[in-house]
Amino acid sequence: MARVFLVVMDSVGCGGAVDADRFFNEALPDSGANTLAHIAQTCAEGHADEGRSGPLMLPHLDGLGLGAAVRLASGAQTPGLAATPTGFWGAANERSPGKDTPSGHWELAGLPVPWDWGYFPKGSPCFPEDLVAKVCELAQTDGILGNCHASGTVIINELGAEHLRSGWPICYTSADSVFQIAAHETHFGLERLIDLCRALAPSLHAMKIGRVIARPFVGDAETGFERTTNRRDFAIAPPEPVLTNWVQDAGGAVLGVGKIGDIFTMAGIDSCTKGSDAKLMQDLHGLAETAPDGSLTFANFVEFDSLYGHRRDIAGYARALEWFDREIGAFMQKMTPGDLLILTADHGNDPSWSGTDHTRERVPVLCAGVGPGEAGLIDFVDVAATAAAHLGIMPPRGRSFL
Numbered sequence: 001m002a003r004v005f006l007v008v009m010d011s012v013g014c015g016g017a018v019d020a021d022r023f024f025n026e027a028l029p030d031s032g033a034n035t036l037a038h039i040a041q042t043c044a045e046g047h048a049d050e051g052r053s054g055p056l057m058l059p060h061l062d063g064l065g066l067g068a069a070v071r072l073a074s075g076a077q078t079p080g081l082a083a084t085p086t087g088f089w090g091a092a093n094e095r096s097p098g099k100d101t102p103s104g105h106w107e108l109a110g111l112p113v114p115w116d117w118g119y120f121p122k123g124s125p126c127f128p129e130d131l132v133a134k135v136c137e138l139a140q141t142d143g144i145l146g147n148c149h150a151s152g153t154v155i156i157n158e159l160g161a162e163h164l165r166s167g168w169p170i171c172y173t174s175a176d177s178v179f180q181i182a183a184h185e186t187h188f189g190l191e192r193l194i195d196l197c198r199a200l201a202p203s204l205h206a207m208k209i210g211r212v213i214a215r216p217f218v219g220d221a222e223t224g225f226e227r228t229t230n231r232r233d234f235a236i237a238p239p240e241p242v243l244t245n246w247v248q249d250a251g252g253a254v255l256g257v258g259k260i261g262d263i264f265t266m267a268g269i270d271s272c273t274k275g276s277d278a279k280l281m282q283d284l285h286g287l288a289e290t291a292p293d294g295s296l297t298f299a300n301f302v303e304f305d306s307l308y309g310h311r312r313d314i315a316g317y318a319r320a321l322e323w324f325d326r327e328i329g330a331f332m333q334k335m336t337p338g339d340l341l342i343l344t345a346d347h348g349n350d351p352s353w354s355g356t357d358h359t360r361e362r363v364p365v366l367c368a369g370v371g372p373g374e375a376g377l378i379d380f381v382d383v384a385a386t387a388a389a390h391l392g393i394m395p396p397r398g399r400s401f402l
């Protein structure tokens, strides 16, 4: 019996990317950004004690080789992460010209991004007039709000009241190839927001903008505004078959957990569950019991990134890692002979860094169900090749490191 559980810890990078100097947060290059090392160092200094305390405690992940992977990737100090690995571990470098979620996931699934993504310039307005006109026509509004680079939680608090008054959608972007629309779930309407994003997506994809994202929120000016989990992403489809297709074509079931369905536009995916990370973790535990022989379970846990990395919340990120570590320890107890668990990440999002955008970093690659052993410094596509080879599939790209 062979099964693969490929689990992406969104944004849990480990520094050391060879081209970090070509990626930026505000005006600062990402060289030196290191999500895991900087969290571990801040925890050890006693400066990340909200809702937790002391050095970063990740016994299961560190036991597989997390600290060793950080040190290999970047040479950084990893206080608290000092175990001798019992898993099969390494660190992977990304080649795609992008440090966002689709770039990372496509490449982990065997397809480096074959084009340059489109981006919107800094400043305001940042969107072309014809795009703004199209939004207004589809939304039936006289204008849009935002029209700039922004953090999603900041901009709804700045413009939420104005949005309720005018009814105009809040449109913003980031350092990633995204066009995001925030709108109130009841005042603007959730379905209306999702329909608007769906209708806009083809024109934005033609500009090589990777995703149109609906960002619904609730609340009012007095109590404050808060995003809901009803986010929807309309992404460009991968232009070539990826790991999910390889497995499906070989007759295996492909079970998505979390954003995976959106990221791959359901290409090669039989079913996908959604919800908070806590709910997704229950789904993952359930799949340990039910995923069939020959299957790929492909999961993404996004809250490291969306709740803590972009918000530059070091203590929150540490809490999320410690929760995940406990859960993954319980998951490993449920694994049966022939199961391969691969834990990795899609990019960095160093919560100690300047700005609010992702950071270009290597990512840890940790395997349970095999080992112990060392994969060394590998490429993102080798993750796909390893997963495929474990299921008896000859990978068209990459090299299995097992």
Ligand SMILES: O=P(O)(O)O[C@H]1O[C@H](CO)[C@@H](O)[C@H]1O
Residues within 6 Å of the ligand: 100, 101, 150, 151, 152, 153, 173, 174, 175, 176, 177, 178, 180, 213, 215, 306, 310, 357
């Ligand atoms: O600030 P928020 O809205 O969370 O946006 C973040 O989420 C986007 C999509 O994942 C990224 O491009 C980043 O800018």
Ligand SMILES: [Mn+2]
Residues within 6 Å of the ligand: 010, 011, 100, 101, 104, 305, 346, 347
């Ligand atoms: Mn991501």
Ligand SMILES: [Mn+2]
Residues within 6 Å of the ligand: 305, 306, 310, 358
């Ligand atoms: Mn992100």
